[in-house]
Amino acid sequence: MQHPIFAAVKKQKRAIVLEDVLVQDYAAEGKCLARVDGKVIFIEGTVPGDVVDVQLQKSKKDWAEGYPLRFKKYSADRVLPFCSHFGICGGCQWQSLPYEKQLLYKQKQVNDNLSRIGKVILPELFSIIGADETRHYRNKLEFTFCNKKFIPSDEFRKLKSEGAEIINEGGFGGFHAKGVFDKIVEIDTCHLQHEPTNLIRKAIVAYALENNLPFYDIKSHQGWLRNVVVRSATTGELMINIVLGYDEENQTKLFDQLLKQFPQITTLLYTINKKFNDSIFDLNPQVYFGKGSIIEQLEDFQFKISPKSFFQTNTKQAEKLYHIAREYAELDGTQTLYDLYCGTGSIGIFASKNAKKIIGVELIAQAIEDAKENAALNNILHSVFVTGDVIDICDDAFFETHGRPDVVITDPPRAGMHEKLVKKLLEIAAPIIVYVSCNPATQARDIALLDEKYAVTKIQPVDMFPHTHHIENVMQLKLKL
Numbered sequence: 001m002q003h004p005i006f007a008a009v010k011k012q013k014r015a016i017v018l019e020d021v022l023v024q025d026y027a028a029e030g031k032c033l034a035r036v037d038g039k040v041i042f043i044e045g046t047v048p049g050d051v052v053d054v055q056l057q058k059s060k061k062d063w064a065e066g067y068p069l070r071f072k073k074y075s076a077d078r079v080l081p082f083c084s085h086f087g088i089c090g091g092c093q094w095q096s097l098p099y100e101k102q103l104l105y106k107q108k109q110v111n112d113n114l115s116r117i118g119k120v121i122l123p124e125l126f127s128i129i130g131a132d133e134t135r136h137y138r139n140k141l142e143f144t145f146c147n148k149k150f151i152p153s154d155e156f157r158k159l160k161s162e163g164a165e166i167i168n169e170g171g172f173g174g175f176h177a178k179g180v181f182d183k184i185v186e187i188d189t190c191h192l193q194h195e196p197t198n199l200i201r202k203a204i205v206a207y208a209l210e211n212n213l214p215f216y217d218i219k220s221h222q223g224w225l226r227n228v229v230v231r232s233a234t235t236g237e238l239m240i241n242i243v244l245g246y247d248e249e250n251q252t253k254l255f256d257q258l259l260k261q262f263p264q265i266t267t268l269l270y271t272i273n274k275k276f277n278d279s280i281f282d283l284n285p286q287v288y289f290g291k292g293s294i295i296e297q298l299e300d301f302q303f304k305i306s307p308k309s310f311f312q313t314n315t316k317q318a319e320k321l322y323h324i325a326r327e328y329a330e331l332d333g334t335q336t337l338y339d340l341y342c343g344t345g346s347i348g349i350f351a352s353k354n355a356k357k358i359i360g361v362e363l364i365a366q367a368i369e370d371a372k373e374n375a376a377l378n379n380i381l382h383s384v385f386v387t388g389d390v391i392d393i394c395d396d397a398f399f400e401t402h403g404r405p406d407v408v409i410t411d412p413p414r415a416g417m418h419e420k421l422v423k424k425l426l427e428i429a430a431p432i433i434v435y436v437s438c439n440p441a442t443q444a445r446d447i448a449l450l451d452e453k454y455a456v457t458k459i460q461p462v463d464m465f466p467h468t469h470h471i472e473n474v475m476q477l478k479l480k481l
Helices: 004-011 099-118 153-161 197-210 251-261 315-329 346-350 365-377 396-402 419-428 440-450
Strands: 017-022 032-036 039-043 051-059 063-073 140-148 169-176 184-186 225-232 238-244 267-272 286-289 294-298 301-305 336-340 357-362 383-387 407-410 432-437 454-462 472-479
Touching: 017 032, 017 039, 017 063, 039 051, 099 440, 099 454, 140 184, 140 197, 169 197, 197 225, 197 251, 238 251, 251 267, 251 286, 294 315, 301 346, 301 365, 315 346, 315 407, 315 432, 315 454, 315 472, 336 346, 346 357, 346 365, 357 365, 365 383, 407 419, 419 440, 432 440, 440 454, 440 472
Parallel strands: 039 063, 238 267, 336 357, 336 407, 357 383, 407 432
Antiparallel strands: 017 051, 032 039, 051 063, 140 169, 140 225, 169 184, 225 238, 267 286, 294 301, 432 472, 454 472
């Protein structure tokens, strides 16, 4: 029998609240789930074991979505979040769970996706490789500057009841508020990157306020101070790229002050962005100080990182991830390795010592230029990096020039591989495919298609982003006999 509350959802346009709901399990994308009269309820902001009153936002025949209106009982697994901005800025959604529990649920996520979506014969998953450092692990962080601050409703009501002055306009530095495009959450301390990141952001805010320089208005697209990107390396190098709405006559005073106040900065750039979006990939960052790039190191390989380079944002975990990919490639010095979606060439270069030849293919031309520079930096002469779509590039003429692949490493974006690429891999029929994925759901979809010729032989989840629901997974596939 259908629960009367669910029946009422269709009849009445009003807030529907389910009371005393036990949160039972982790679902996906940071949500948890409960079951009420056989219907699955997806709930934000909870952990398994919580008992909550849930306000529904959507209700379909077999499922519903909602958020916790009231917590009746907290899960025994809960821990106190270490960040004062937890639950407001939208990042680090799992700080309320012990790290060991986070790893357990991530392992389960990979297993569930591969078995339910992939539906192929699978070996037993190896235990997830966790991070040694669960704070300050990011090598890249971007803050937004804005003239409007987001104030959570609870804080707003409290300030109003106390008769306090509510200030939500002026100049602020932080992160975009979830679901609110024109305001930001003002951040005091972010724990994702080592200092002086927070201190640099605060110094930029202070300078702009003291000199009456306008912060960007996201809605009207006016203002001077827009963003700052901080990139740090394990080598100790530090890059700052300040994004501005237009050139300001005295902007060099800000740059000089930052260099004086933070001698750790090894290169300082600025980018003029007059567009409506924040992407800088079609813009030209200007070098004000330093060489305009930094050097990162994985094992004994060096990588040049420029302001527009893509590089794994957790350097120490990237080293572990690449080590697994290299191991699964089973290179012995005789094989030709194809690195698809190669980006700046990092995985291929990391595996280069045991490969006869490396062929990297990537759609983004700038990334290929970076890959060539990185190969030269590491004196890797047996590599070729090509701009283009592997579907178009990998034909008989290409193989005749570069050799057919013995091993393919593919590291696609979250959307996974295009079906045409999967068909191309089936056509190429390399003996080994190593599939590195940041989305086990699309990876599972792709291995179901590859099952025509390939068997999954090894599976290794790796946690790159502690306190979030994101998970990387490395799979080895071999041609069926």
